[in-house]
Amino acid sequence: MKKYSRQREAILKVLCSTDTHPTANQVYDRVRETIPNISLGTVYRNLAALSAAGKVLSVSVGDGYERFDGNNSPHLHLHCKLCGKITDLPLETDYFAETAQSRGFTPDSSVYIVSGVCGECNTKEKN
Amino acid sequence: MKKYSRQREAILKVLCSTDTHPTANQVYDRVRETIPNISLGTVYRNLAALSAAGKVLSVSVGDGYERFDGNNSPHLHLHCKLCGKITDLPLETDYFAETAQSRGFTPDSSVYIVSGVCGECNTKEKN
DNA sequence: ACCCAAATCAGTAATGATTACTATTTTATT
DNA sequence: AATAAAATAGTAATCATTACTGATTTGGGT
Numbered sequence: 001m002k003k004y005s006r007q008r009e010a011i012l013k014v015l016c017s018t019d020t021h022p023t024a025n026q027v028y029d030r031v032r033e034t035i036p037n038i039s040l041g042t043v044y045r046n047l048a049a050l051s052a053a054g055k056v057l058s059v060s061v062g063d064g065y066e067r068f069d070g071n072n073s074p075h076l077h078l079h080c081k082l083c084g085k086i087t088d089l090p091l092e093t094d095y096f097a098e099t100a101q102s103r104g105f106t107p108d109s110s111v112y113i114v115s116g117v118c119g120e121c122n123t124k125e126k127n
Numbered sequence: 128m129k130k131y132s133r134q135r136e137a138i139l140k141v142l143c144s145t146d147t148h149p150t151a152n153q154v155y156d157r158v159r160e161t162i163p164n165i166s167l168g169t170v171y172r173n174l175a176a177l178s179a180a181g182k183v184l185s186v187s188v189g190d191g192y193e194r195f196d197g198n199n200s201p202h203l204h205l206h207c208k209l210c211g212k213i214t215d216l217p218l219e220t221d222y223f224a225e226t227a228q229s230r231g232f233t234p235d236s237s238v239y240i241v242s243g244v245c246g247e248c249n250t251k252e253k254n
Numbered sequence: 255a256c257c258c259a260a261a262t263c264a265g266t267a268a269t270g271a272t273t274a275c276t277a278t279t280t281t282a283t284t
Numbered sequence: 285a286a287t288a289a290a291a292t293a294g295t296a297a298t299c300a301t302t303a304c305t306g307a308t309t310t311g312g313g314t
Contacts, residue, residue: 003281003290039293060187104246113238119231130261130310166264
């Protein structure tokens, strides 16, 4: 993160303009619309850098892919095991991080996931 | 999970008798003390089955390994990015799951992770 | 107890997401 | 414009996890 690159900016832009928690490959596809010959390795490298810099969140719901999230205000992830969708639920404050801090821990990022069945899939199931 | 197997029971026992959030390979090593010729594939298959059955939690802190947790009362994971340790912080109630439920979502498991620097590493850093 | 079908297993091979490598290009500073 | 550090494209390698196969184990019915 010492020098500017339009590749990194494009990647960040993709993540900040969606709430779909894309995988590295999905980010790759989106960025290629702007920079057709960007390399997948570049996407991975920058996702790792952005994540380490705290500009982006890395979320794993256990489906074999790492997912990325440009939303940096505290929120809860609702992960539907049927349709795979991840929806965000904003939180007033990051209470858990505050609790951690009061215990001598220095927090720098939080990931909260509740897995189950979403409302939409719930109604479908009944039929 | 239709038939009993001592391999699965041994795997569950390992997970219920530790709070170190072991990887599949670490579980494999521990179980081999009891069942020396158990196969790594068997460990993976049963971890997936136990996780799907809700008897075990699957936790991913983004270090390239899936980790497993036999603790099934609600708790927060404090993940230290320096030493890699994951410590548990018990929660009175699973408030987020309850919130999700009140929004029409049917929760069945929750994973909460706060990443940062643990108290121990904090004091080491100062020196 | 024995039989049988379904479930599970051990062992090994295959998969595929992610990382590493290298020669080239870009960035920012002087 | 010259330079050095940083980043990139493209490709090869890694390795955690999954899939496959033939043998073994489990549990229900007789």
